[in-house]
Amino acid sequence: MISSEEVKHIAKLARLGLTEQEIGKFQKELSKTLDYIEKLKEVDITNIEPTSYSVLVENVMRNDEMCLNGTSANGAKKLLELAPETKNGFLKTKSILK
Amino acid sequence: MELTELTINQIHQGLIKKEFSALELCKTYLEKIQKKDKEISAYLAVSKESALSQAKKIDEMISNSKELPILAGIPFAVKDNILVEGIKCTAGSKILENYIAPYDATVIKKLKERGVVILGKTNLDEFAMGSSTENSAFFITKNPRDLNRVPGGSSGGSAAAVAADLCIFALGSDTGGSIRQPASFCGVVGLKPTYGAVSRYGLIAFASSLDQIGPMTKTVEDCQIVFNTIKGKDLLDSTSVEMPEFKNLEFKIKNLKIGVPKEYFVKGMDSEVEKIIKKVIKKYEEMGAKIEEISLPHTEYALPCYYIIAPSEASANLARYDGIKYGYSKGSRLKAQKPIQAKRDEVGDEVKLQRASKLLDVYLESREEGFGPEVRRRIMLGTYALSSGYYEAYYLRAQKVRTLIRKDFNAAFQKVDAIFTPVSPTPAFKIKEKIDDPLKMYLSDILTVSVNLAGLPAISVPVDNIRGLPVGLQIIGQPFEENKILEIAKIYDRD
Numbered sequence: 107m108i109s110s111e112e113v114k115h116i117a118k119l120a121r122l123g124l125t126e127q128e129i130g131k132f133q134k135e136l137s138k139t140l141d142y143i144e145k146l147k148e149v150d151i152t153n154i155e156p157t158s159y160s161v162l163v164e165n166v167m168r169n170d171e172m173c174l175n176g177t178s179a180n181g182a183k184k185l186l187e188l189a190p191e192t193k194n195g196f197l198k199t200k201s202i203l204k
Numbered sequence: 205m206e207l208t209e210l211t212i213n214q215i216h217q218g219l220i221k222k223e224f225s226a227l228e229l230c231k232t233y234l235e236k237i238q239k240k241d242k243e244i245s246a247y248l249a250v251s252k253e254s255a256l257s258q259a260k261k262i263d264e265m266i267s268n269s270k271e272l273p274i275l276a277g278i279p280f281a282v283k284d285n286i287l288v289e290g291i292k293c294t295a296g297s298k299i300l301e302n303y304i305a306p307y308d309a310t311v312i313k314k315l316k317e318r319g320v321v322i323l324g325k326t327n328l329d330e331f332a333m334g335s336s337t338e339n340s341a342f343f344i345t346k347n348p349r350d351l352n353r354v355p356g357g358s359s360g361g362s363a364a365a366v367a368a369d370l371c372i373f374a375l376g377s378d379t380g381g382s383i384r385q386p387a388s389f390c391g392v393v394g395l396k397p398t399y400g401a402v403s404r405y406g407l408i409a410f411a412s413s414l415d416q417i418g419p420m421t422k423t424v425e426d427c428q429i430v431f432n433t434i435k436g437k438d439l440l441d442s443t444s445v446e447m448p449e450f451k452n453l454e455f456k457i458k459n460l461k462i463g464v465p466k467e468y469f470v471k472g473m474d475s476e477v478e479k480i481i482k483k484v485i486k487k488y489e490e491m492g493a494k495i496e497e498i499s500l501p502h503t504e505y506a507l508p509c510y511y512i513i514a515p516s517e518a519s520a521n522l523a524r525y526d527g528i529k530y531g532y533s534k535g536s537r538l539k540a541q542k543p544i545q546a547k548r549d550e551v552g553d554e555v556k557l558q559r560a561s562k563l564l565d566v567y568l569e570s571r572e573e574g575f576g577p578e579v580r581r582r583i584m585l586g587t588y589a590l591s592s593g594y595y596e597a598y599y600l601r602a603q604k605v606r607t608l609i610r611k612d613f614n615a616a617f618q619k620v621d622a623i624f625t626p627v628s629p630t631p632a633f634k635i636k637e638k639i640d641d642p643l644k645m646y647l648s649d650i651l652t653v654s655v656n657l658a659g660l661p662a663i664s665v666p667v668d669n670i671r672g673l674p675v676g677l678q679i680i681g682q683p684f685e686e687n688k689i690l691e692i693a694k695i696y697d698r699d
Contacts, residue, residue: 157603157606163443
């Protein structure tokens, strides 16, 4: 059973706010799922390489160039319109450094 | 025959012969959606004006006797995690409730070039996380075959729209079965392509090593047409691959070797489903195919493996929803609310949090309020599996088990051409039946997840009904053999 301390720790890492009630609820649900996942410990994985991608592609690169024709000429403008807060063409956030 | 019952080829012929216009066709679908979708709720949003204007353009092409691509004028629906420029794309979540897509997904671009008509966006489980569409932050979609049951998920809206003739075809996405399972539940065809066959550019990412976009259609032939249009290498998706050219498939059922994995007839499976699938396999045998029982020994580890890998990747992919660049934001003046101080004291290091800039609150609260419970559950599961101290025990181990699952399939395909299995252990379950037990819900994916882990193509074809509820057959192929499994599926005549 995962502890409520661990749940709080994970929530903080994931930047998810949780109420006290939610901590209890998620604790139960996560524990149940993690118990089921314990099954994987039965498998013998000696000398097995991990698979990150099922279909192997290698070193897919492109030139690091600015594409002015791009998705659309108004690309940057459109993206800024989606932002919750902007100022003078920049994204605005709460202060980061004191 | 009703206009809304026609296949892509039939519509194409009808348009060329001027039996009806693209505008008529579009209006017929829009009217049907207006009448019938209140019962089903497949659509999150209908794009009436733009659909009509797209249809008018096609009629102009026809009157100018311009050559008509086969998909021109065909009205279709798009799962709401695929971006269509200028239209809201919510991913079924409150966190993107008002997000308007700034660009087209590559698949949409390709389809638009062929003159398709976009009817609207369909409902899904939030961020494609779910097996019933009950996790949508907006409303549930009902199964058109039985309104008390789920359409499956996460592409439930797309499956229901196709099944109820509210579009000719739809696009869905599949990470652990999200095209195939709803296709099976609703009685339509659903194809999950080989990983890399279809570009993921413009698909809202859930698990980047598993996600694929695929068609959901009424017939296998329609599925083939759509797939051949959307596939292909895309410079904007570096995991996409050019499909290798296969020589003209001189396809003979007599040469076909079909593998049936014993591990897929699981304990607790509906016995009627088992009977139906075995009957279908027998039918292929009677037509001349060779049936061989095979073993995929690591099958029982596929689901736990998936439920580490997918949430881990999701926890990384969903970190971008932070209330800063787009989406719901607690920091925004437009949605100002007092941070609840009592809550903050209970989470983590008290002193640090109280002194932390209010930026942290923006993250914590935007994400707490914007994401539904299943999404938060999976983010936490993923964060845990990737966190220091647990990474080797969970994520790395799961990636190694994934290699073993892939090897099982490679070994099987040395002996057989295609693998036949059921899609789901049961037909569509009742609404709310599994929603309170996340693990029970996860178990509905047990027969589909291995395919995503191994990156293989698989199709769900409706083959029969149990008490009016559709049952699908899953046909799994080797990488890039979509056209082969499509041809195999075509052979089976439902009549």
